[in-house]
Amino acid sequence: MNKTLMIAGAFSLALAACSAPKTEAVVESDSISSIPAEHFDLSHWNITVPLDQDDNKKVDVVSVADIQTFSHPDFFYANEDGQVVFASPNKALTTPNSSNTRSELRYMSRGSDTSIKTKAPGNNFALRSHPNSEEHASIGGRMEATLRVDHVARRAGNPDRPAAFSAVIGQIHATKENPQTGAFGYGNEPLKIYFKKYPNHDTGSVFWNYERNLAKEDPNRTDIAYPVWGNVWTNAEDPGSAGIPLGQELSYVVNVYEDVMHLEFTTQGKPTKTFKINLANNVDANGEVDDLDNPQGYAGDAHYFKAGIYNQCSTKDAPGVWYAACPGTGDWATDKANGDYAQATFSRLVVSDAKPM
Numbered sequence: 001m002n003k004t005l006m007i008a009g010a011f012s013l014a015l016a017a018c019s020a021p022k023t024e025a026v027v028e029s030d031s032i033s034s035i036p037a038e039h040f041d042l043s044h045w046n047i048t049v050p051l052d053q054d055d056n057k058k059v060d061v062v063s064v065a066d067i068q069t070f071s072h073p074d075f076f077y078a079n080e081d082g083q084v085v086f087a088s089p090n091k092a093l094t095t096p097n098s099s100n101t102r103s104e105l106r107y108m109s110r111g112s113d114t115s116i117k118t119k120a121p122g123n124n125f126a127l128r129s130h131p132n133s134e135e136h137a138s139i140g141g142r143m144e145a146t147l148r149v150d151h152v153a154r155r156a157g158n159p160d161r162p163a164a165f166s167a168v169i170g171q172i173h174a175t176k177e178n179p180q181t182g183a184f185g186y187g188n189e190p191l192k193i194y195f196k197k198y199p200n201h202d203t204g205s206v207f208w209n210y211e212r213n214l215a216k217e218d219p220n221r222t223d224i225a226y227p228v229w230g231n232v233w234t235n236a237e238d239p240g241s242a243g244i245p246l247g248q249e250l251s252y253v254v255n256v257y258e259d260v261m262h263l264e265f266t267t268q269g270k271p272t273k274t275f276k277i278n279l280a281n282n283v284d285a286n287g288e289v290d291d292l293d294n295p296q297g298y299a300g301d302a303h304y305f306k307a308g309i310y311n312q313c314s315t316k317d318a319p320g321v322w323y324a325a326c327p328g329t330g331d332w333a334t335d336k337a338n339g340d341y342a343q344a345t346f347s348r349l350v351v352s353d354a355k356p357m
Contacts, residue, residue, distance in 0.1 A: 050092030091328025104308035109137035124302035140256035140354035153313035154339035157325030164324035166196035168310035174301035184300035203243030205230025
């Protein structure tokens with residue numbers, strides 16, 4: 001697997017030896033460029049941003065080639081410290097399978113080699129138990145990030161919905177195959193890392209969700225939440241000192257080795273939290289068999305990493321945990337002033353080969 005590294009500041013970036021091209025960027029001017037790729041190696045990332053700059057009525061996906069010269073002053077840029085800022089309003093265009101907006105990177109193992117299709121094995125990783133695991137870009141993988149969550153949406157028409165006031169800051173996503181075959185290809189998410197803070201609380205909660213790998217119409221297809229610091233998304237109690245405030249730096253490590261996903265979370269003043277779950281069966285992260293999950297977990301799927309800000313405050317008002325009916329006008333200045341957006345700032349992001357655990 002290729003490696004991508006983001007580090008804040010006006011320093012040289014040198015990637016460790018791996019299959020990704022080596023690049024260096026040194027900022028010598030007093031003026032810090034707002035283009036993230038002028039500071040960081042983005043040779044294996046594309047990004048979805050809440051824009052329609054080509055006016056095709058579809059959300060923009062900036063390719064690996066184009067991201068090298070791309071920034072947006074509201075939604076994706078390098079700040080004065082050379083860190084990468086991701087922002088996304090409640091109301092904007094979304095991807096076809098979501099009602100939530102995002103400014104979010106997607107790891108592309110192929111780099112800029114578009115002869116390899118996006119969903120092809122050569123652009124994604126597999127678990128060891130996948131019957132064709134050796135055909136994929138890698139078996140497992142490792143993503144490390146350091147960031148702070150600057151803001152989550154402050155208003156929701158359905159504040160009791162679990163997704164209200166929250167954002168996703170890291171993911172593993174399975175590829176969606178249409179039509180689905182066998183027990184796989186649903187495009188579900190074995191990992192979503194969340195930050196959620198109610199507007200009347202001083203601190204928020206960090207937790208991660210595992211989605212049962214079932215068909216969309218299956219009523220048991222739902223997220224299982226595990227607390228890191230504070231509460232999970234269904235608990236409206238004030239996390240108090242157990243949570244962390246907006247703006248506090250945190251780090252996560254996601255290491256999928258063979259079939260097992262290992263997670264590590266760190267932040268100042270809190271104990272390090274670790275978890276592990278076998279993604280090729282239906283045993284949960286507490287070691288209990290989940291009879292409602294796919295018995296083979298995600299063993300037959302291909303996967304990829306995502307990182308940035310995935311705003312969970314949908315403007316859609318409908319039954320279900322996802323539809324918080326959050327307000328938004330679609331005008332960035334107005335929505336930002338009203339607090340109807342989510343934002344995170346990353347100072348480090350590394351993707352590399354999985355490490356034995």
